[in-house]
Amino acid sequence: MALTRLRRVFPALAKPRVRSAGSANDWKAALVFLTPWLLGMVLLTALPMIGSAILSFTSYDLLSPPRWVGTANYQRLLTRDPRYLQSLEVTTVYVLVSVPLSVAVALIIAVSLSATTRTANFFRGVFYLPSLLGGSVAIGVLWRQLFGSTGLVNSVLAAFGVQGTSWIGDPNYALGTLILLHVWQFGAPMVIFLAGVRQIPKEVVEATIMDGANPVQRFFRITLPLLSPLILFNLVMQTITAFQAFVPAYVVSDGTGGPVDSTLFYTLYLYLEGFRNFRMGYAMAMAWILLFIIGAFTALAFWASRFWVHYES
Amino acid sequence: MTAATKTSPPGRTIRAVALIAVALLMSYPLLWLASSSLKPEQLIFSEPGLIPSAFTWSNYADGWSRLGVPFGAFMLNSAVICILSIVGNLFSCSLAAYAFARLEFPFSKLAFALMLVTLMLPFHVTVLPQYIVFQSLGLVNTIVPLVLPKFFAVDAFFIFLLVQFIRGVPRDLDQAAEMDGCNKYQIFFYIIFPICRPALVLVAIFTFLWTWNDFFSQLIYLSQVERYTAPLALNLFIDATSGESAWGMLFAMSVITLLPLFVLFVIFQRQIAEGIATTGLKG
Numbered sequence: 001m002a003l004t005r006l007r008r009v010f011p012a013l014a015k016p017r018v019r020s021a022g023s024a025n026d027w028k029a030a031l032v033f034l035t036p037w038l039l040g041m042v043l044l045t046a047l048p049m050i051g052s053a054i055l056s057f058t059s060y061d062l063l064s065p066p067r068w069v070g071t072a073n074y075q076r077l078l079t080r081d082p083r084y085l086q087s088l089e090v091t092t093v094y095v096l097v098s099v100p101l102s103v104a105v106a107l108i109i110a111v112s113l114s115a116t117t118r119t120a121n122f123f124r125g126v127f128y129l130p131s132l133l134g135g136s137v138a139i140g141v142l143w144r145q146l147f148g149s150t151g152l153v154n155s156v157l158a159a160f161g162v163q164g165t166s167w168i169g170d171p172n173y174a175l176g177t178l179i180l181l182h183v184w185q186f187g188a189p190m191v192i193f194l195a196g197v198r199q200i201p202k203e204v205v206e207a208t209i210m211d212g213a214n215p216v217q218r219f220f221r222i223t224l225p226l227l228s229p230l231i232l233f234n235l236v237m238q239t240i241t242a243f244q245a246f247v248p249a250y251v252v253s254d255g256t257g258g259p260v261d262s263t264l265f266y267t268l269y270l271y272l273e274g275f276r277n278f279r280m281g282y283a284m285a286m287a288w289i290l291l292f293i294i295g296a297f298t299a300l301a302f303w304a305s306r307f308w309v310h311y312e313s
Numbered sequence: 314m315t316a317a318t319k320t321s322p323p324g325r326t327i328r329a330v331a332l333i334a335v336a337l338l339m340s341y342p343l344l345w346l347a348s349s350s351l352k353p354e355q356l357i358f359s360e361p362g363l364i365p366s367a368f369t370w371s372n373y374a375d376g377w378s379r380l381g382v383p384f385g386a387f388m389l390n391s392a393v394i395c396i397l398s399i400v401g402n403l404f405s406c407s408l409a410a411y412a413f414a415r416l417e418f419p420f421s422k423l424a425f426a427l428m429l430v431t432l433m434l435p436f437h438v439t440v441l442p443q444y445i446v447f448q449s450l451g452l453v454n455t456i457v458p459l460v461l462p463k464f465f466a467v468d469a470f471f472i473f474l475l476v477q478f479i480r481g482v483p484r485d486l487d488q489a490a491e492m493d494g495c496n497k498y499q500i501f502f503y504i505i506f507p508i509c510r511p512a513l514v515l516v517a518i519f520t521f522l523w524t525w526n527d528f529f530s531q532l533i534y535l536s537q538v539e540r541y542t543a544p545l546a547l548n549l550f551i552d553a554t555s556g557e558s559a560w561g562m563l564f565a566m567s568v569i570t571l572l573p574l575f576v577l578f579v580i581f582q583r584q585i586a587e588g589i590a591t592t593g594l595k596g
Contacts, residue, residue: 029412030412033412035408037405041431047442048438048439052439055441062445112331126340127336128586137528137547138547142567145564150358152361155359243435250532251548270437280445
């Protein structure tokens with residue numbers, strides 16, 4: 001059942017709640033405690049969602065009143081806007097390459113750090129730091145220099161006699177530098193894996209050693225199946241975040257998505273349409289398609305998980 | 314002894330060497346950023362090494378005042394937004410978490426599920442209409458749109474984190490307090506809230522990290538340079554220095570904006586790692 005699967009991946013959904021005989025006054029208190037959240041839910045989430053759903057069928061420039069255009073925004077996006085399709089392609093490539101790559105690196109590093117020693121914890125810190133800083137403008141600045149024509153990468157390459165190019169200025173490589181930036185931030189999923197690796201019962205490991213399994217066999221027979229729920233979790237969370245990536249592309253491309261739209265991330269194009277060109281209705285249609293895409297990807301991941309995610313029952 | 318410690322000695326050596334190599338490769342750009350911020354401009358391009366052959370503070374001094382407004386003002390703007398966001402999240406998320414974890418009320422399961430769904434919602438779906446409303450209220454170019462939502466528990470991640478923590482607190486405590494005549498409000502303020510301290514520290518840390526690094530919402534809401542936050546100022550810096558070679562200053566200001574994150578990381582490293590591990594918070 002879908003819900004039970006969900007509960008296994010997101011433990012908070014499972015609520016083995018033993019209730020005290022709930023007093024009748026509970027719900028009044030609950031209402032008081034939940035007031036801020038309820039207000040936020042209605043005023044900052046539900047109503048804006050309804051608003052943007054409606055406005056996505058209009059043409060609205062913030063100055064004159066919105067004008068109803070039916071499904072024209074959606075039609076134009078999906079059939080007649082090459083820049084939009086480009087942004088969709090760029091973002092999809094970014095997600096499909098950088099997410100599996102960073103999750104794989106995170107997994108490998110986590111497995112090699114499984115010992116709970118001070119050294120392992122030191123390494124954990126070193127590997128985690130980039131994911132703490134990586135989303136900032138400052139790191140975007142650093143990336144501009146590293147992969148610029150006179151950047152650090154090229155001066156290192158020059159030492160080996162290789163003539164580099166401006167990696168961020170070349171449409172063939174610009175997206176690659178952003179993928180690298182994402183992979184550089186593998187620390188967050190790694191920390192999650194590490195917690196999982198350290199929970200693998202040592203009896204299980206010892207039993208397989210007795211059976212003569214080598215480290216590679218142990219990894220594939222024990223570690224990987226036991227960590228598969230966490231792999232799913234990390235893939236889903238990383239995918240959701242990666243689809244919404246904005247800062248690196250904005251900073252590296254001066255807010256243009258260039259060169260020749262090679263780093264035009266979905267949310268960057270949404271920003272440009274909504275807040276530079278003031279096509280609010282159009283941008284809202286984009287936001288709704290994004291929501292749909294993320295929902296579809298998540299559903300697909302959960303559906304596919306039945307074939308490879310292993311749960312201890 | 315865990316799985317990995319049982320590898321053969323040569324395997325262990327290879328693994329150690331590989332780990333050190335990866336660690337060096339990953340941290341090199343950060344170390345180089347810090348060292349280059351102390352180099353004279355022309356050396357940034359010629360020196361891929363970490364030890365500057367010449368040393369100068371001028372990048373920091375020049376960068377600090379390069380935008381007309383001292384860079385400290387931008388840091389202060391960021392800090393104000395961060396502090397207010399922390400207060401808002403601590404207040405609103407702990408209240409909601411207590412209700413979800415401890416109180417019985419109609420539709421509680423539905424409400425909880427709804428709260429979890431908002432975790433996955435791309436915020437672009439709500440940010441545009443919110444912008445329109447804040448604009449019609451004349452609140453664009455103030456910090457209100459950036460801070461106010463935090464007082465209404467929009468960061469569902471933190472509710473989730475606190476709910477999990479409160480569920481781990483023995484109910485006997487509540488019941489004992491109830492016997493002593495405490496009502497739900499008193500139980501929250503005198504028992505649950507204080508006991509949640511470790512989780513609240515995490516909420517505060519992550520609110521700070523995310524708010525400090527936030528760029529999109531600050532970019533759309535703040536338009537006046539005096540009100541710019543550190544990331545906006547840094548972005549402006551790129552534009553202001555385009556056409557001239559100002560990597561030294563740019564690096565120096567980058568280091569300054571990263572410094573609070575780094576300090577926080579060093580102090581709270583263990584809590585941050587545990588927080589991510591138990592709740593799956595993004596980094």
